[in-house]
Amino acid sequence: MAFSQFLESRRAACRALIRALDRHFAYVSILGTDVRANRIMVNKNTSSITEGGDCESGFVIKLHNGKAFLECSLDDITDDTDALVRHILSTVTVPSALAEQTISVPIPADEPLTQSFLRENDYDDYSDAQLLQFCRETKDEILARDSEHILNVVSAISTMRVNKLFLSKNRELDQSYGWANGFAVVVWRENDKMVSAREFLGYNDLKTILDEMPSKISPLIDKAHHLAYAKPITPGVYDVITDPSITGLIAHEAFGHGVEMDQFVKDRALAKQYVGQYVASPICNMHDGAAAVLSAASYFFDDDGVLAQDTQIIKDGILVNGLCDLTAAAELGATATGNGRRESYKRKAYSRMTNTFFEKGTDKLEDMIASIKHGYMLFETNNGMEDPKNWQIQCTAEHGIEIIDGKLTENYVSPVVMSGYVPDLLKSISMISDDFIVYGSGSCGKGYKEWVRVSDGGPALKVKVKLA
Amino acid sequence: MKLDLVQLLRENTGVTDFRIIEKQTESYEAFFVHRSLETVRTTDTTRTNVTVYVDHGEFKGDSSFLIYASTTEEEARQKIAQAVEKAKMIENQHYTLPENETLERTIASGFSELPLSVLAARVANAAFRADCYENGSINAMEVFLYKTRTHILNSRGIDKTETKYHAMIEAIPTWNTAEESVELYEQYVFAEPDEAEITAEIDRKMKEVAYRSAAKKPEVMPSCRVVLQSEELATIAWELADQLHYGSVYAHSNAFSKGDALQKEICGDVLNITLKSEQAGCCDGAVFDGDGVTLQDTEIIRDGKAIAYYGSNRFAQYLGEPITGDLPCLALDCGSLTDEALAEQPYFLVVSMSGLQLDIYSDYIGGEVRLAYYVENGTVTPMTGISISGKLSDALSSVRLSNRATARRSYYGPALAAFDGITVV
Numbered sequence: 018m019a020f021s022q023f024l025e026s027r028r029a030a031c032r033a034l035i036r037a038l039d040r041h042f043a044y045v046s047i048l049g050t051d052v053r054a055n056r057i058m059v060n061k062n063t064s065s066i067t068e069g070g071d072c073e074s075g076f077v078i079k080l081h082n083g084k085a086f087l088e089c090s091l092d093d094i095t096d097d098t099d100a101l102v103r104h105i106l107s108t109v110t111v112p113s114a115l116a117e118q119t120i121s122v123p124i125p126a127d128e129p130l131t132q133s134f135l136r137e138n139d140y141d142d143y144s145d146a147q148l149l150q151f152c153r154e155t156k157d158e159i160l161a162r163d164s165e166h167i168l169n170v171v172s173a174i175s176t177m178r179v180n181k182l183f184l185s186k187n188r189e190l191d192q193s194y195g196w197a198n199g200f201a202v203v204v205w206r207e208n209d210k211m212v213s214a215r216e217f218l219g220y221n222d223l224k225t226i227l228d229e230m231p232s233k234i235s236p237l238i239d240k241a242h243h244l245a246y247a248k249p250i251t252p253g254v255y256d257v258i259t260d261p262s263i264t265g266l267i268a269h270e271a272f273g274h275g276v277e278m279d280q281f282v283k284d285r286a287l288a289k290q291y292v293g294q295y296v297a298s299p300i301c302n303m304h305d306g307a308a309a310v311l312s313a314a315s316y317f318f319d320d321d322g323v324l325a326q327d328t329q330i331i332k333d334g335i336l337v338n339g340l341c342d343l344t345a346a347a348e349l350g351a352t353a354t355g356n357g358r359r360e361s362y363k364r365k366a367y368s369r370m371t372n373t374f375f376e377k378g379t380d381k382l383e384d385m386i387a388s389i390k391h392g393y394m395l396f397e398t399n400n401g402m403e404d405p406k407n408w409q410i411q412c413t414a415e416h417g418i419e420i421i422d423g424k425l426t427e428n429y430v431s432p433v434v435m436s437g438y439v440p441d442l443l444k445s446i447s448m449i450s451d452d453f454i455v456y457g458s459g460s461c462g463k464g465y466k467e468w469v470r471v472s473d474g475g476p477a478l479k480v481k482v483k484l485a
Numbered sequence: 486m487k488l489d490l491v492q493l494l495r496e497n498t499g500v501t502d503f504r505i506i507e508k509q510t511e512s513y514e515a516f517f518v519h520r521s522l523e524t525v526r527t528t529d530t531t532r533t534n535v536t537v538y539v540d541h542g543e544f545k546g547d548s549s550f551l552i553y554a555s556t557t558e559e560e561a562r563q564k565i566a567q568a569v570e571k572a573k574m575i576e577n578q579h580y581t582l583p584e585n586e587t588l589e590r591t592i593a594s595g596f597s598e599l600p601l602s603v604l605a606a607r608v609a610n611a612a613f614r615a616d617c618y619e620n621g622s623i624n625a626m627e628v629f630l631y632k633t634r635t636h637i638l639n640s641r642g643i644d645k646t647e648t649k650y651h652a653m654i655e656a657i658p659t660w661n662t663a664e665e666s667v668e669l670y671e672q673y674v675f676a677e678p679d680e681a682e683i684t685a686e687i688d689r690k691m692k693e694v695a696y697r698s699a700a701k702k703p704e705v706m707p708s709c710r711v712v713l714q715s716e717e718l719a720t721i722a723w724e725l726a727d728q729l730h731y732g733s734v735y736a737h738s739n740a741f742s743k744g745d746a747l748q749k750e751i752c753g754d755v756l757n758i759t760l761k762s763e764q765a766g767c768c769d770g771a772v773f774d775g776d777g778v779t780l781q782d783t784e785i786i787r788d789g790k791a792i793a794y795y796g797s798n799r800f801a802q803y804l805g806e807p808i809t810g811d812l813p814c815l816a817l818d819c820g821s822l823t824d825e826a827l828a829e830q831p832y833f834l835v836v837s838m839s840g841l842q843l844d845i846y847s848d849y850i851g852g853e854v855r856l857a858y859y860v861e862n863g864t865v866t867p868m869t870g871i872s873i874s875g876k877l878s879d880a881l882s883s884v885r886l887s888n889r890a891t892a893r894r895s896y897y898g899p900a901l902a903a904f905d906g907i908t909v910v
Contacts, residue, residue, distance in 0.1 A: 092554035
């Protein structure tokens with residue numbers, strides 16, 4: 018697996034453009050992207066092999082005019098440097114009606130660094146025909162388990178190969194890495210009710226997905242059966258055990274968004290006032306970072322050319338750090354943490370989460386369940402929504418299982434919406450399990466846009482929270 | 486040099502048919518911190534998606550790939566050849582592509598009359614005119630102006646182009662008191678640079694955030710009708726419509742079918758939903774879909790019963806149904822509820838949610854409410870820290886639809902609706 022030939026072929030043109038723009042601007046950087054994705058999907062009656070929606074190829078030029086930032090997204094950077102400079106100088110302008118409103122942001126640091134990064138994968142070991150056959154066999158195996166209740170099955174494999182080139186006056190970085198996902202979904206009718214159940218896998222290598230997917234079929238069928246008998250939950254405040262997926266959702270929605278430091282610049286995050294203070298139970302430790310674990314959001318440098326890190330956000334219940342992109346770092350006088358991410362070269366970079374998780378604890382899951390007289394264990398992220406200013410959260414789990422007298426029952430509830438005030442939730446954490454899983458199959462928006470791939474997870478948590 | 490993709494596709498004898506979707510986007514974007522301009526962005530990009538169709542034996546296969554500005558002729562030939570091989574592995578039921586229609590259309594817009602950068606400044610300043618309250622401010626705002634040109638052509642004589650403009654404001658109205666600072670989220674999409682309308686929309690949100698500042702968690706939860714506004718009604722109506730999409734029906738993932746009653750024991754207004762190509766006030770409107778099919782308005786729900794399906798060319802043929810195209814707008818008929826009738830009883834008006842949670846399979850409607858007004862005898866009490874929860878089927882059977890219509894991005898219908906059977910928790 019080698020670095021993108023396309024980006025390599027444009028490296029010299031990018032250098033020339035930086036030199037030319039350097040005469041006009043206080044800071045110039047170029048991010049080039051070449052992302053190739055492949056998606057193979059089979060359902061009961063149709064199949065497809067397509068390039069995935071993550072595919073992109075283009076450049077974004079980031080400039081600082083001594084006061085503010087200017088950016089230009091283009092499909093290509095050719096050898097005609099003079100024409101590109103003319104285009105950029107004529108289109109990337111501040112209208113006179115806004116000129117007086119322009120902010121003064123310090124010029125970002127441009128520390129010298131030249132480095133290439135490569136994370137190997139095994140995608141070239143498998144042909145489309147092999148992967149299509151695997152998906153067909155998975156679909157047939159699922160259908161064979163229960164022809165009476167299954168209305169449809171979807172089995173899919175996707176891979177993404179990411180190549181990025183970052184150049185500025187003093188930095189020249191390139192990286193190449195990938196990520197693979199597999200999933201299976203059944204549409205099921207039983208008990209006069211229709212339900213959908215799913216299993217997702219995400220790994221660096223396809224082999225692990227192909228090895229593990231067959232073991233997901235029985236849990237998938239069992240889950241669909243139980244969901245068909247699931248009842249609505251009686252709204253109320255309960256003792257709850259979260260599975261690692263819901264733990265990750267809490268980390269992400271409850272606190273992750275609130276420490277994205279571009280929100281600090283805009284006075285949009287309550288967390289800004291709580292650095293150095295207790296925001297969670299003293300047994301809580303939370304991290305984020307593209308270098309913190311190997312998962313869906315693991316890269317070597319971010320879209321600002323800042324190296325990936327492992328940032329500890331909460332240490333023993335105390336908020337210690339936020340997540341910062343280059344622009345916010347310049348505005349705040351802070352250090353960028355490698356969290357500057359763009360949806361694509363066509364979009365702006367923001368402070369974004371990567372792999373976000375709680376550290377594991379010392380409790381046994383069975384002891385945690387045994388400690389609950391009446392409550393629920395919640396499973397599988399459906400969706401969530403942040404509110405960093407006012408610390409309200411909403412996290413939706415696909416299902417819960419009732420706990421009575423310290424034992425999991427067969428009583429499923431679905432869906433389950435968990436809501437409340439973030440510090441109340443985090444300070445209610447009373448037990449943390451000694452296991453740890455990060456799920457690498459998620460994506461996250463900022464508000465309702467700017468979608469990037471993320472992972473989250475951790476151990477199981479015991480919390481007290483409102484369910485509806 | 487621009488590639489002659491049509492010629493390259495015709496050169497490959499393995500290609501039975503093809504479709505090319507080329508979307509060119511120009512944008513001007515302005516990002517503000519409080520009222521200060523922090524970043525200006527421009528984009529000038531093209532995304533070209535090519536689908537190759539191969540008829541083989543009793544099957545039709547297809548495979549899609551992207552062509553970039555930087556793609557060379559040799560790379561394009563190679564991608565076409567690879568797509569042919571992939572399509573040969575796909576064993577889908579036969580269908581035909583739409584044929585022999587051409588169109589060149591530009592949707593008139595005030596955004597075409599001046600440079601986008603100038604208009605962006607006007608839009609921003611129109612929004613900031615609502616930033617005029619002593620305790621209120623817009624803490625952050627992003628302005629996006631887009632010109633998009635979509636060109637769809639296929640090997641069977643479809644050749645259609647549509648050029649249109651739209652804009653989006655993402656604004657964060659904030660209210661500060663000595664005790665706390667609160668905010669709401671506003672995403673406003675529009676197709677005309679109507680500065681007075683922009684100021685009015687942001688001002689409405691400023692007034693709401695002032696209410697959020699005064700809102701308290703109630704000690705006793707209100708027990709009364711729950712009223713949802715057009716944003717949530719659009720979510721509900723589209724969720725119902727999605728069940729009747731040919732793709733859902735063909736995949737057996739639709740929760741109900743033609744002939745089924747969505748409202749079992751109607752004790753309010755009946756639901757009538759028509760999917761439309763274009764609708765006044767809806768900037769998602771279009772006259773053709775991603776296959777180049779001319780869109781046909783389709784009534785899908787009448788008197789609370791599903792009466793028709795809708796959707797794209799391929800699945801229409803699989804199901805033996807009319808080809809309506811993927812319709813982008815939805816019209817929900819207004820009902821009988823006047824503002825005066827609504828005010829006769831106490832009600833709980835949901836103003837801002839984290840996001841309405843709907844699960845049509847589990848018959849669930851609910852979600853966290855960031856701001857609501859409890860209204861009784863004309864007195865408005867703002868509330869927060871609450872949720873709503875109920876059975877979707879009960880809610881639909883009891884719905885009373887406002888007689889006032891409003892338009893959103895892809896929704897035209899009642900401005901609000903009152904529901905029994907949804908509980909405030």
